[in-house]
Amino acid sequence: MLLKITHETELSYNEPIVESVMELRMFPRQENHQHRLSFELKLSPYSAVNSYFDWLGNTVHTFTVNQLHQSIRIRTTSVVETERMMLVPEALPDTWPMQENKLDYRLWDFLQFGGPVVASDALADLSRALAPRNGIRIGELGQRMIRLINMRFEYEKGVTTSASPVTEILEHRKGVCQDFTHLFIALARYLKIPARYVSGLLHPDDTDRERFRGYTQTHAWAELYFPSTGWIGFDPTNSCIAGENFVKVAVGRDYRDVPPNKGLYRGNAKETIQASVHSEVLQTIPSDLFPEKIAPLSTSASQKPRFFLRTVNSHNQDHVQQQQQEKSPLVQQQQQQQQYRFDL
Amino acid sequence: MFEQYHVGNVFDEMFIEPGKPRRHYAPIVQRLSDMDIDAFERRRRMADVLFRNQGITFTVYSDKRGVEKIFPFDLVPRIIPADEWELLERGLTQRITALNLFCQDIYHEQRILREKIIDPYLIYAAKSFRREMIGVHVPKNVYIHICGTDLVRGIDGKYYVLEDNGRTPSGVSYVLENRAVMKRVFPAVFNQYRVRAIEDYPYNLLHTMRYVAPVHAIDPTCVILTPGIYNSAYFEHTFLARQMGVDLVEGQDLVVENGFVYMRTTAGLRRVDVIYRRLDDDFLDPLCFREDSVLGVAGLMNAYRVGNVALVNAVGTGVADDKAIYPFVPDMIRFYLSQEPILENVPTYICAREEDRKYVLENLDKLVVKSTNESGGYGMLMGHQATESQREEFREKILKEPRDFIAQPVVELSQHPSFCDGTNVISGDGSRCFEGRRVDLRPYILYGEKVIVMPGGLTRVALRRGSLVVNSSQGGGSKDTWVLEDEEQS
Incomplete structure (x- = not known):
C-alpha cells in the first residue's frame, strides 16, 4: 500500500514564550515491511533541525526556537510503502513459556514493568482467563490476549489521560488505544514475553471503515517478540494483527519512549495543542520525493487542520529545586511539557 | 607528645611500635616531640581561622540546622614514601x-x-x-x-581500592587548601621534606x-x-x-x-x-x-x-x-x-547473586552492607556495630531489592595519629593528646592526553574514636597528604 501521510501539529501559547526546545519522533521507520520513500518536515518559526538515532533506533528531530514566539507549527509529509505481512503468527513455532535465558539479554528492557506499565494483581486474574498451558504457541497466546482485552475493556475517550498507568484502565475497564496497548504489554510481560510499544499511524481500511473508526489517526499498538522471526505487531484496540495499513513511526518500552513531540519552554504561558493527521492511498509513486527535507512552513500556504483530535491544556507545574535544600527559593522559571496523547 | 600513644592492633601509618616511628615519619615525630602541646594547639587554632576566613566550608544536607561547617582539619600530615606512591600511581593509571x-x-x-x-x-x-x-x-x-x-x-x-568515584568526585579543593594552610602553619617541617x-x-x-x-x-x-x-x-x-x-x-x-x-x-x-x-x-x-x-x-x-x-x-x-x-x-x-590488577579490591558479595545473598544474610553481623545507589556514607549498615533491629531492617531491604545491595567484610582501616582535644580519648585524664584515628586516601586522577595522578590526595580521618566511616557528611575530617620525591631525600 502506497500511503501519503500529512501530520500537522500546532502548539499555541496565550502569551509569548522563549527558548522552546523540541524533540520530534515523526519519521516513519524503515522496516522489513515498510519503506519510507519520502519525508518532509516544515516548521514555523523556522529553525535549524538536527536529527539523531535514539537507542531504540527511532529517528529523532530536534530544534530550538529561542526568540519570542507564540506558536509553533510543525507539518510532516511522508510517503511510505507498506507490504502485507505474509506470515501467520499462530503458525510460528515459538511456544510459551519462553526460555528467558536463551533470549538476547537486550530484550531485558522489554520484560520489565516500569512507568505506566505497572505490575498489578489484576494481571494474574486476566492471565488465568487466557488459560495458557505449556507449549501453546506465542501467536495463539497473542491472539487470545487481544480477544480478551477487547471483550473485557471498552473503548472510551476521556476516562484516562496520557499519564495514566495500567491500573486505571484495569479499574475503570475503559480507555483509549494507549491504555489498551499498555495493558497488552503488561499482560505479555507478566507472562514473560518481551513486548514493546509502537507509536504510529493507522490508515482507515476502505473496506472496513466501521472497524477502524473511520479516519486516519495517530495510533498505538504493541509488538511481541518471536525468537524465530522477530517483532510482530498486535493491535489490542482493533483486535487484529498490524497489517499494511499500519505505519510504524517509533518503538519503545512504553509511551514515555515514543511521544511524537516532546518539549520544554520558558515562560508562564498556557499551552494548547492541536494535531491532525491525514492520509491517502497513492496509485503511483510521485515524482517529487525527498529522502529527508526540512523547510520553513509558510504561513499563507498553511491550511486549517481538518479536524482536531484533541485539545490538551497542560498545567503549570511547581518545581522543586533538586539537589538543593528545601529552603532555597524557587528559580523563576517554568518549564512545561508539550505533549498530546494518542487518540485511538 | 607521643609517649602515651597507643598503637593497637591495626596498621599504624606512623609507628611500627610505640616510640619507634617509620623512617619517613622520623623527622616530623622529632619536630612534634620538641614542641609543647600549647604551641601545637596555637597552630591548630591558626589553621582553623585560616579555613574559616577563606570560607572553606561544606554543607551537611541531613543536618536540619543547615549550617555551613568547616571541614575539620587535622594538622599532622600523612606521609607516603616514593616507592609506595609509585605502586599506587601505576595501579590507579x-x-x-x-x-x-x-x-x-x-x-x-x-x-x-x-x-x-x-x-x-x-x-x-x-x-x-x-x-x-x-x-x-x-x-x-x-x-x-x-x-x-x-x-x-x-x-x-596493603592498599585496597574501596570504591571508584567516576561521576563528579569532590574534595580536590580541600587537598589544595590543606596544603596551602599547612605551608603557612608548619613551614619549617614542610621544608624538611621534599614533598611533591x-x-x-x-x-x-x-x-x-x-x-x-x-x-x-x-x-x-x-x-x-x-x-x-x-x-x-x-x-x-x-x-x-x-x-x-x-x-x-x-x-x-x-x-x-x-x-x-x-x-x-x-x-x-x-x-x-x-x-x-x-x-x-x-x-x-x-x-x-x-x-x-x-x-x-x-x-x-x-x-x-x-x-x-x-x-x-x-x-x-x-x-x-x-x-x-x-x-x-x-x-x-x-x-x-590483558594485565593483572596492580591494586586489589576489597572482597565483595553481590546480593543479586543467590549464593552471595545467602552468605550475606547469614553473616549480617560480620559484614558491611552498602546500598549501590547511595554514596557519602548514607544507606550503610556496619553489621558488627549495628543493633538487632537495624540488621533486621536491612535483611528485609536486601530480600526486597537484592540488586541494590552489596556486602563487604569489615576492613580494619589503618590508623594515623590525630590531635584530640581531650574529649573522647582512651587515656582517661582528659588531657589533649595524640591518638590513632582511622584514615583512607582519595587520590585524584585525570585522564586526558595522558593519565595524571595527582601526587597526594585527600586523606580523610574518622574523627570519632573507633569509627570506620570517614565521609565528611558522617563527621570525618581531613589531613594534608605528602608524597615524597624519592627515597634518599626523605
Missing part, C-alpha cells in the same frame, strides 16, 4: 584506563556482556546505566576524565578539559556548571573556576541554539565548548532526563550527541562506579588490558 574502556564498551559493542564476563542483568538493572548514551560517540573516547578513587589500608598495610607539588592540579584539569574540546574550537571556552550556591560542594566549584580562570555558570546561564551551547554574557551569547559539570546526570537536561530539573540546560544532550560540546565527565559513567559493578573491575583489567 591501570584502573582508570580499564574503567574508560569499560564505559566505551558498555555504550557500544558490549563485548564484556556478550562474553559473559559480567552478567548483563547487573548492567541493565543499574539505575546509572544511561540508555540514552548507547551509540553516542564521546570526544576522544574518554568517559571518566576525573576519577577519585578511595583507597584504604588493611591490617597487613600538587599545585599544578588546576592547570592539569584545564588541560584535560581542553583536550576533549570539539575540533572546531581553536581556543576552546571551558566552563564549570554548578547546581548553585546551596550545593554542598559549591565552595569547590568557585575555587576551581577561580584557579583555572574559567567561568562558573548555572543551568540558566546556558542556552542551546542550533545544536550548540551558548553562555549568556554581558556581550551577548558566547559559544561554550567544554563543560565541567558538577551536576548529576539526572539533572543535566530536563528534556532527556528528569523533566522536573530546573538546574540543567534543556537540549544540552542534543548538542552533546552531535559533538558540539564536551561534557566532563561524560554522561553515564555511573555505570562504572556502581557498587555492584565494582567487584568486576579486576576482571575488566584482565579483559581489556
Whole structure:
C-alpha cells in the first residue's frame, strides 16, 4: 500500500514564550515491511533541525526556537510503502513459556514493568482467563490476549489521560488505544514475553471503515517478540494483527519512549495543542520525493487542520529545586511539557 | 607528645611500635616531640581561622540546622614514601584506563556482556546505566576524565581500592587548601621534606578539559556548571573556576541554539565548548532526563550527541562506579588490558547473586552492607556495630531489592595519629593528646592526553574514636597528604 501521510501539529501559547526546545519522533521507520520513500518536515518559526538515532533506533528531530514566539507549527509529509505481512503468527513455532535465558539479554528492557506499565494483581486474574498451558504457541497466546482485552475493556475517550498507568484502565475497564496497548504489554510481560510499544499511524481500511473508526489517526499498538522471526505487531484496540495499513513511526518500552513531540519552554504561558493527521492511498509513486527535507512552513500556504483530535491544556507545574535544600527559593522559571496523547 | 600513644592492633601509618616511628615519619615525630602541646594547639587554632576566613566550608544536607561547617582539619600530615606512591600511581593509571574502556564498551559493542564476563542483568538493572548514551560517540573516547578513587589500608598495610568515584568526585579543593594552610602553619617541617607539588592540579584539569574540546574550537571556552550556591560542594566549584580562570555558570546561564551551547554574557551569547559539570546526570537536561530539573540546560544532550560540546565527565559513567559493578573491575583489567590488577579490591558479595545473598544474610553481623545507589556514607549498615533491629531492617531491604545491595567484610582501616582535644580519648585524664584515628586516601586522577595522578590526595580521618566511616557528611575530617620525591631525600 502506497500511503501519503500529512501530520500537522500546532502548539499555541496565550502569551509569548522563549527558548522552546523540541524533540520530534515523526519519521516513519524503515522496516522489513515498510519503506519510507519520502519525508518532509516544515516548521514555523523556522529553525535549524538536527536529527539523531535514539537507542531504540527511532529517528529523532530536534530544534530550538529561542526568540519570542507564540506558536509553533510543525507539518510532516511522508510517503511510505507498506507490504502485507505474509506470515501467520499462530503458525510460528515459538511456544510459551519462553526460555528467558536463551533470549538476547537486550530484550531485558522489554520484560520489565516500569512507568505506566505497572505490575498489578489484576494481571494474574486476566492471565488465568487466557488459560495458557505449556507449549501453546506465542501467536495463539497473542491472539487470545487481544480477544480478551477487547471483550473485557471498552473503548472510551476521556476516562484516562496520557499519564495514566495500567491500573486505571484495569479499574475503570475503559480507555483509549494507549491504555489498551499498555495493558497488552503488561499482560505479555507478566507472562514473560518481551513486548514493546509502537507509536504510529493507522490508515482507515476502505473496506472496513466501521472497524477502524473511520479516519486516519495517530495510533498505538504493541509488538511481541518471536525468537524465530522477530517483532510482530498486535493491535489490542482493533483486535487484529498490524497489517499494511499500519505505519510504524517509533518503538519503545512504553509511551514515555515514543511521544511524537516532546518539549520544554520558558515562560508562564498556557499551552494548547492541536494535531491532525491525514492520509491517502497513492496509485503511483510521485515524482517529487525527498529522502529527508526540512523547510520553513509558510504561513499563507498553511491550511486549517481538518479536524482536531484533541485539545490538551497542560498545567503549570511547581518545581522543586533538586539537589538543593528545601529552603532555597524557587528559580523563576517554568518549564512545561508539550505533549498530546494518542487518540485511538 | 607521643609517649602515651597507643598503637593497637591495626596498621599504624606512623609507628611500627610505640616510640619507634617509620623512617619517613622520623623527622616530623622529632619536630612534634620538641614542641609543647600549647604551641601545637596555637597552630591548630591558626589553621582553623585560616579555613574559616577563606570560607572553606561544606554543607551537611541531613543536618536540619543547615549550617555551613568547616571541614575539620587535622594538622599532622600523612606521609607516603616514593616507592609506595609509585605502586599506587601505576595501579590507579591501570584502573582508570580499564574503567574508560569499560564505559566505551558498555555504550557500544558490549563485548564484556556478550562474553559473559559480567552478567548483563547487573548492567541493565543499574539505575546509572544511561540508555540514552548507547551509540553516542564521546570526544576522544574518554568517559571518566576525573576519577577519585578511595583507597584504604588493611591490617597487613596493603592498599585496597574501596570504591571508584567516576561521576563528579569532590574534595580536590580541600587537598589544595590543606596544603596551602599547612605551608603557612608548619613551614619549617614542610621544608624538611621534599614533598611533591600538587599545585599544578588546576592547570592539569584545564588541560584535560581542553583536550576533549570539539575540533572546531581553536581556543576552546571551558566552563564549570554548578547546581548553585546551596550545593554542598559549591565552595569547590568557585575555587576551581577561580584557579583555572574559567567561568562558573548555572543551568540558566546556558542556552542551546542550533545544536550548540551558548553562555549568556554581558556581550551577548558566547559559544561554550567544554563543560565541567558538577551536576548529576539526572539533572543535566530536563528534556532527556528528569523533566522536573530546573538546574540543567534543556537540549544540552542534543548538542552533546552531535559533538558540539564536551561534557566532563561524560554522561553515564555511573555505570562504572556502581557498587555492584565494582567487584568486576579486576576482571575488566584482565579483559581489556590483558594485565593483572596492580591494586586489589576489597572482597565483595553481590546480593543479586543467590549464593552471595545467602552468605550475606547469614553473616549480617560480620559484614558491611552498602546500598549501590547511595554514596557519602548514607544507606550503610556496619553489621558488627549495628543493633538487632537495624540488621533486621536491612535483611528485609536486601530480600526486597537484592540488586541494590552489596556486602563487604569489615576492613580494619589503618590508623594515623590525630590531635584530640581531650574529649573522647582512651587515656582517661582528659588531657589533649595524640591518638590513632582511622584514615583512607582519595587520590585524584585525570585522564586526558595522558593519565595524571595527582601526587597526594585527600586523606580523610574518622574523627570519632573507633569509627570506620570517614565521609565528611558522617563527621570525618581531613589531613594534608605528602608524597615524597624519592627515597634518599626523605
